[in-house]
Amino acid sequence: MAARTGKARAGETAKQDAKAKLLEAALTTIRTKGYAATTVDELCAAAGVTKGAFFHHFKSKEALGVAAAEHWSQTTGEMFAGAPYHGFADPLDRVLGYVRFRKSLLTGGVPEFTCLVGTMVQETYETAPAIRDACARSISGHAKTLEADIEAAIAARGMVPGWTAASLALHTQAVLQGAFILAKAKGGADVAAESVDHLIRYIELLFGAGTR
């Protein structure tokens, strides 16, 4: 089992196998049960590796939490970077395209569409600053990717709003995170989708959709 190596370019592919599997297991397990209720043994079992492998790659459970948040930032970042809405010519269409894209992601089971870092930060914000900061970076970094388009949409319309592009970008994240909580409480994606619909309507109203 250990020696999946032994072929071609040395252990490049098989290497990091346990680490990647642990990170992947962390995403689903923590989103399902939360960070505190997820045990190291459970993660190891889900990933099909041993405890030795866990503590070889992560110096503590907290370190795994930080790594999981960073892994989440990276994989979701790549996913959004490759999404089709970036192709729209009008910056407002790109902003609305983003939110509609988020809405389209609201399918399947609750643990599949909810947010890892939103879940983790609730439990760790006071007790594990390293995880909290990693989660904060993830959310802020993601919101940042919206700012330029919002700013451009404001400029294109010659608007001088009483709010900032940054605050609207963060507000979209607040609505999504809150929608996830509602989905968890009510056991389905429908409530979440309705809340996202209100967000879409808000952005359209803000930019005077229909009058443009």
Added chain:
Amino acid sequence: MAARTGKARAGETAKQDAKAKLLEAALTTIRTKGYAATTVDELCAAAGVTKGAFFHHFKSKEALGVAAAEHWSQTTGEMFAGAPYHGFADPLDRVLGYVRFRKSLLTGGVPEFTCLVGTMVQETYETAPAIRDACARSISGHAKTLEADIEAAIAARGMVPGWTAASLALHTQAVLQGAFILAKAKGGADVAAESVDHLIRYIELLFGAGTR
């Protein structure tokens, strides 16, 4: 609750003392560290009672979680029922009054203004159905108190909106819950307040404020 029997007067002070203190300790401790990370021993220490008292009043940790959610519903319910915004004549003013009141509550430390049930449901929605349902009832019940005013505001303006009063009421809860997550991640109430400002602006736009 059940044991409020006995005399209407007389030595009532000490009675139920442990239960009330445990519930109170649960509110602050769970909001700070989350449900899973909060231990029974810790709760007992914070409440100044022993473990025997804990398991005398609650048959399990999960039962405490359910009771805490119900206690939360009741105390916050009384607080909102007594809030001044109910006195406004215009139903829209009552709706906006509610949201502005929520914004005014965003002071002090993060564990002081965040929501118990929003925190708990994230960790327990898959693993403790009884707690999840208690949290769902708390959120839905609270949202319900807004519906009549939203409905009245719609009727007063003769509107036929493409959304429902129920969905807007739930959306306000989503924004608040999401704002709490942002506050936890960024370590302050400011982000939360800005998100609530966007919610206020949305409601004003929805009802055509300025043109009424």
Added chain:
DNA sequence: CGACACATACCAACCAGTCGGTATGTAAGT
């Protein structure tokens, strides 16, 4: 007395983290 509200003592299961060991690859010395 007997029910109730608590306290004390205790336990089995579980937890994060440790440690000595093995398998494999790599690079330098000879």
Added chain:
DNA sequence: ACTTACATACCGACTGGTTGGTATGTGTCG
């Protein structure tokens, strides 16, 4: 070519402290 030395990746038994929960005792009040 072959050893020596070191690094990486992983294994799994073990540990000491913690956890939720229990069994039983004690004081008080009606």
